[in-house]
Amino acid sequence: MIKPPQRLKELNKKKYEKVLKRSQVKIDEVIKVIIPIIKEVEEEGDEAVLRWTKKLDKVNLKREEIFVKEERIKEAYKRIKPEVLKALRRMEKQLKDFHIQQKRSNLISYRSFPDGGEYQLGQKFVPLERVGVYVPGGKGNYPSTVMMGVVPAKIAGVKKIILASPPSQNGEVADEVMVAADIAGADCLIKVGGVQAIAALAYGTQTIPSVDLIVGPGNIYVTAAKAYLSAIGKIAIDCPAGPSEILIIADESANSEYIAQDLLSQAEHDENACAVLVTSSEKLARNVYLYLKEKFVLSARKEIIEKSLGNYGAILIVDSLKEAVNFANEFAPEHLEIMTEKPEKIFDKINNAGSVFLGDFSPVPAGDYLTGTNHILPTAGAAKRFSGLSVDTFLKRLTFQSLSKEALSSISKDIITLASQEGPFEEHINAIKLRLHNF
Amino acid sequence: MIKPPQRLKELNKKKYEKVLKRSQVKIDEVIKVIIPIIKEVEEEGDEAVLRWTKKLDKVNLKREEIFVKEERIKEAYKRIKPEVLKALRRMEKQLKDFHIQQKRSNLISYRSFPDGGEYQLGQKFVPLERVGVYVPGGKGNYPSTVMMGVVPAKIAGVKKIILASPPSQNGEVADEVMVAADIAGADCLIKVGGVQAIAALAYGTQTIPSVDLIVGPGNIYVTAAKAYLSAIGKIAIDCPAGPSEILIIADESANSEYIAQDLLSQAEHDENACAVLVTSSEKLARNVYLYLKEKFVLSARKEIIEKSLGNYGAILIVDSLKEAVNFANEFAPEHLEIMTEKPEKIFDKINNAGSVFLGDFSPVPAGDYLTGTNHILPTAGAAKRFSGLSVDTFLKRLTFQSLSKEALSSISKDIITLASQEGPFEEHINAIKLRLHNF
Numbered sequence: 001m002i003k004p005p006q007r008l009k010e011l012n013k014k015k016y017e018k019v020l021k022r023s024q025v026k027i028d029e030v031i032k033v034i035i036p037i038i039k040e041v042e043e044e045g046d047e048a049v050l051r052w053t054k055k056l057d058k059v060n061l062k063r064e065e066i067f068v069k070e071e072r073i074k075e076a077y078k079r080i081k082p083e084v085l086k087a088l089r090r091m092e093k094q095l096k097d098f099h100i101q102q103k104r105s106n107l108i109s110y111r112s113f114p115d116g117g118e119y120q121l122g123q124k125f126v127p128l129e130r131v132g133v134y135v136p137g138g139k140g141n142y143p144s145t146v147m148m149g150v151v152p153a154k155i156a157g158v159k160k161i162i163l164a165s166p167p168s169q170n171g172e173v174a175d176e177v178m179v180a181a182d183i184a185g186a187d188c189l190i191k192v193g194g195v196q197a198i199a200a201l202a203y204g205t206q207t208i209p210s211v212d213l214i215v216g217p218g219n220i221y222v223t224a225a226k227a228y229l230s231a232i233g234k235i236a237i238d239c240p241a242g243p244s245e246i247l248i249i250a251d252e253s254a255n256s257e258y259i260a261q262d263l264l265s266q267a268e269h270d271e272n273a274c275a276v277l278v279t280s281s282e283k284l285a286r287n288v289y290l291y292l293k294e295k296f297v298l299s300a301r302k303e304i305i306e307k308s309l310g311n312y313g314a315i316l317i318v319d320s321l322k323e324a325v326n327f328a329n330e331f332a333p334e335h336l337e338i339m340t341e342k343p344e345k346i347f348d349k350i351n352n353a354g355s356v357f358l359g360d361f362s363p364v365p366a367g368d369y370l371t372g373t374n375h376i377l378p379t380a381g382a383a384k385r386f387s388g389l390s391v392d393t394f395l396k397r398l399t400f401q402s403l404s405k406e407a408l409s410s411i412s413k414d415i416i417t418l419a420s421q422e423g424p425f426e427e428h429i430n431a432i433k434l435r436l437h438n439f
Numbered sequence: 440m441i442k443p444p445q446r447l448k449e450l451n452k453k454k455y456e457k458v459l460k461r462s463q464v465k466i467d468e469v470i471k472v473i474i475p476i477i478k479e480v481e482e483e484g485d486e487a488v489l490r491w492t493k494k495l496d497k498v499n500l501k502r503e504e505i506f507v508k509e510e511r512i513k514e515a516y517k518r519i520k521p522e523v524l525k526a527l528r529r530m531e532k533q534l535k536d537f538h539i540q541q542k543r544s545n546l547i548s549y550r551s552f553p554d555g556g557e558y559q560l561g562q563k564f565v566p567l568e569r570v571g572v573y574v575p576g577g578k579g580n581y582p583s584t585v586m587m588g589v590v591p592a593k594i595a596g597v598k599k600i601i602l603a604s605p606p607s608q609n610g611e612v613a614d615e616v617m618v619a620a621d622i623a624g625a626d627c628l629i630k631v632g633g634v635q636a637i638a639a640l641a642y643g644t645q646t647i648p649s650v651d652l653i654v655g656p657g658n659i660y661v662t663a664a665k666a667y668l669s670a671i672g673k674i675a676i677d678c679p680a681g682p683s684e685i686l687i688i689a690d691e692s693a694n695s696e697y698i699a700q701d702l703l704s705q706a707e708h709d710e711n712a713c714a715v716l717v718t719s720s721e722k723l724a725r726n727v728y729l730y731l732k733e734k735f736v737l738s739a740r741k742e743i744i745e746k747s748l749g750n751y752g753a754i755l756i757v758d759s760l761k762e763a764v765n766f767a768n769e770f771a772p773e774h775l776e777i778m779t780e781k782p783e784k785i786f787d788k789i790n791n792a793g794s795v796f797l798g799d800f801s802p803v804p805a806g807d808y809l810t811g812t813n814h815i816l817p818t819a820g821a822a823k824r825f826s827g828l829s830v831d832t833f834l835k836r837l838t839f840q841s842l843s844k845e846a847l848s849s850i851s852k853d854i855i856t857l858a859s860q861e862g863p864f865e866e867h868i869n870a871i872k873l874r875l876h877n878f
Contacts, residue, residue, distance in 0.1 A: 025672070027670065027671050027672065028671050081856075081860070083852075083856045084856055084857070084860050086853070086856075087852075087853035087854075087856040087857050088857075090850075090853050091853070091857070094850075097550070098548065098560055101546055101548055102546075102562070107540055107541075109537065109540055111536070119810065121537055121810055121811055121812055123541070123829075124786075126790045126791075128823075128824060129790070129823070140861055140862060141861070142861055143857075143860070143861070144857055144861060176860060212823050212824040213824055227669075227670035227671070227672070228670060230666075230669075230670060231466065231666035231667060231669060231670035232466050232467050232666070233464070233466065233666070233679045233819070233821060235824065236824040236825060240672045257873060258870070258873065258874060261866065261869055261870045261873050262870055264866040264869070264870075265864065265866040265867045265869065265870040267866075268862070268864055268865070268866040268867070269864070299865060299866060300863075300865050301865070301866070305866075343841070344841075347563075347839060350837065351565045351568070351837075352565075352835075353837050354837070354838075355837070355838045355839065355840070356837055356838070356839040356840075357839070357840060357841075358839060358840070358841035359841050359842070360844075360874065361842045361843060361844045361846070361847040361874060362840055362841055362842045362847070363847075363870045363871065363874065364870075365854050365858060365864075365867040365868075365870055365871060366840070366842060366847060366850065366854060366871075367840055368854075368857075368858075368867070369850075369853065369854050369857045369858070370850040370853055370854050370857075371558065371560055371840040371842065371850075372560055372840075373560055373838040373839075373840055374838065380672070382672060383835070383837075384567075384568070384651050384835075385567060385651040385652055385674065385675040385835065386675060386835060387835045387836040387837075388836070388838060390562075390836060390838075392831070392836075396791075396822070396823075396824065396825060396826040397826040397827070397829060397831075398789065398790075398792050398793070398794070398795055398822075398826075399793075399794045399795070399812040399813065399827060399829075400786060400794065400795040400796070400797060400812075401794070401795075401796060401797070401801055401805070401806055401810040401811075401812055402782070402783075402796075402797035402798050402801055403798070403800045403801045403805060403810065404800060405799075405800045407800070408800040408801070408802075408805060411529075411533075411805065411808075411809040411810075413522075413526075414525070414526035414529050414530070414808065414809055415526075415804050415805060415807075415808050415809050417520075417522045417523055417525075417526040418523070418526050418527075418530070418582075418583055418807075418808045418809075419804060419807075419808070421520075421523050421582070421615060422579055422580070422581055422582070422583060423579060423707070424739075425704065425707055425708070425804070426707070426738060426739050426740070427700065427703040427704035427706075427707040427738060427740070427744075428704045428707070428804040428807070429804075430700055430703070430704065431697070431700045431701055431703075431704040431802045431803075431804055432802065432804060432805075434696060434697065434700050435697060435799065435800060435802065
């Protein structure tokens with residue numbers, strides 16, 4: 001079970017680094033396993049996809065069953081609980097409302113040089129043409145992740161959104177996943193998962209179109225396949241995903257029960273999930289610890305919680321909120337809850353986090369499902385370098401310039417100077433001279 | 440030398456794909472070579488960096504010589520030609536003027552649910568803390584690339600910008616590189632190149648700080664090292680870079696000499712550079728071909744141009760500008776020149792390109808150095824999925840939410856419905872219930 005509260009300053013280096021490290025996904029160790037699968041899918045297409053689906057998912061799919069049929073989706077609407085349908089529709093509305101505000105405007109900038117010569121330059125945003133959204137299956141089914149991946153792509157204006165999710169043993173995808181894909185606006189849904197799904201989306205097969213970008217969480221093999229195909233330049237990806245995590249910053253004004261409960265709710269996800277509290281109040285730390293010890297045994301997922309909190313959990317006491325902020329920026333959590341007297345003041349100083357939850361009534365599950373922010377977020381400290389999913393993920397930027405002869409003339413000498421210095425690139429220089437002499 | 444004009448429609452599949460493919464960098468083939476170097480730098484730090492610098496760059500550097508000293512930079516200012524200094528200063532001004540317009544504003548969105556309950560959500564942009572900018576050395580020296588990498592990082596607000604460039608055989612970095620780094624605002628400059636520089640920036644050494652992101656072009660080993668370290672989640676990178684390339688779209692109104700000259704100026708970069716014209720005018724195609732044949736023999740770089748145009752060049756005739764646009768979007772060039780009667784009309788239909796040059800007086804060398812757009816751009820078709828370098832490259836986005844009790848109450852039922860369906864995640868549900876009952 002979770003260790004008793006400790007003073008952050010008193011942790012030795014090894015313990016400190018263990019807390020920071022959490023359960024890192026070791027992608028390099030599985031690369032060898034996934035490359036042969038990828039190569040087979042690249043070379044054989046559907047046949048390899050179906051063979052690996054049989055081998056790994058134990059489902060004997062036929063080629064014409066790869067795509068989920070329209071009728072199946074219509075039936076799924078009838079089968080799911082009405083309250084789930086209602087909640088998914090509301091979720092879509094909330095996600096749209098927030099993500100639409102992320103849309104970019106093109107820029108066109110009219111300029112002229114002091115010595116005359118007008119020119120324009122700017123940038124234009126264009127959606128990616130085709131994208132794949134991967135949603136894991138297996139133990140659970142995750143219609144909310146479907147929404148999180150598809151809605152921003154749709155808002156960006158992606159023409160073809162292909163959802164991929166592994167079939168369960170009956171050869172089907174969960175009804176809720178089908179309905180979520182339909183509500184969010186996915187164009188098609190393939191019943192393929194794992195490395196074979198990622199490879200099929202990257203290279204295309206006889207039936208599955210290739211895509212430019214693949215987003216969405218998966219197990220270590222899926223993550224490694226995305227990383228490998230991105231490294232060789234075949235596809236773009238979102239940021240690599242690992243187990244979910246929370247860091248909570250709290251002072252003496254916070255409610256210890258809320259905090260303990262939020263640690264439990266993160267820990268129940270997965271044995272490798274990570275839940276850490278950093279607080280300036282020794283009393284709060286103690287109360288959280290006692291609540292956790294009392295409550296976790298009552299949980300339906302107590303084995304998971306015990307492992308998760310035992311291996312990756314911590315209650316850390318700091319001397320000041322400043323120390324807590326420094327720790328948070330070093331930890332760079334996927335989810336950060338701030339429960340202090342003035343949470344906005346603390347948030348101002350936070351540089352590294354995926355999504356931030358301010359105050360007593362903003363628990364992470366609200367953002368998991370309904371606030372409208374995205375829940376596909378960087379984990380394991382990657383928030384230092386990466387952002388969560390957004391409309392931007394699905395856009396590229398083209399820059400452009402259009403010069404008058406006078407503008408080109410105004411900068412010609414400096415172009416020639418630099419081209420002479422760097423290459424010298426004589427033909428670059430000729431390209432300028434030819435234009436200015438021939439007018 | 441370059442092949443005579445061909446009709447695009449009449450190319451067989453193999454030839455068509457050869458044009459599209461250009462000289463792809465095969466990252467997977469060099470991964471085995473670079474991993475041992477990376478591991479040595481990770482484990483030994485500076486010692487391995489110095490050993491590999493000796494082995495590969497033939498320079499016997501001491502640890503205290505890794506960082507370029509302030510005095511050296513001051514001396515460099517005195518040694519470089521005054522016109523180069525002037526041109527670099529103007530370049531910085533132009534780059535700043537354009538890139539400042541790319542800055543993002545934070546977003547805070549005040550919302551309330553119809554049944555009451557106010558909440559806020561938003562996004563905050565934060566610069567990466569430390570970044571590395573890699574600039575190749577070897578045959579040439581590239582102060583312009585220094586500018587292109589450093590200026591947007593500076594505008595984004597990056598706290599520490601480390602420039603890395605290999606030493607030439609005298610153990611120094613070119614004066615122009617030092618001066619460009621200083622003008623652009625790099626915080627320090629290390630005389631280290633190759634895989635050892637990338638590994639040192641990723642892991643940090645005794646003297647070199649680790650960074651969150653590495654940008655900038657390099658040879659295949661540098662590119663592979665960046666790709667590998669990004670795939671295992673260690674660093675973020677810009678888009679993988681390959682040999683430079685141009686596609687020109689032209690109609691009968693265009694100037695064939697300008698076009699031919701621009702193809703030459705792209706081809707002179709590198710044997711693997713790629714220069715392609717696609718035109719609706721048979722006459723123009725012929726004239727460009729004749730000009731090329733006549734002129735390339737006069738070039739100081741005629742061997743390079745002959746190989747580049749011979750292997751990767753093409754003059755393609757199409758039936759219509761629509762066909763040219765479709766080809767351009769499929770080709771997704773790094774640089775696209777549009778020389779038609781109404782270039783803006785064509786540009787409207789372009790979705791895939793790094794940077795676009797409109798009209799007769801916007802040759803690529805203008806953008807290489809002086810218009811203000813960035814010249815670190817996606818190559819080899821990656822413009823389908825990636826953008827060139829921009830201020831965004833150096834920013835991350837944090838999202839946040841702050842709910843009133845009433846707002847949480849308003850969405851509580853839907854959160855509980857979804858958490859019950861997905862896990863069920865009982866502790867998620869408890870996190871909501873606890874807050875709403877205890878008020």
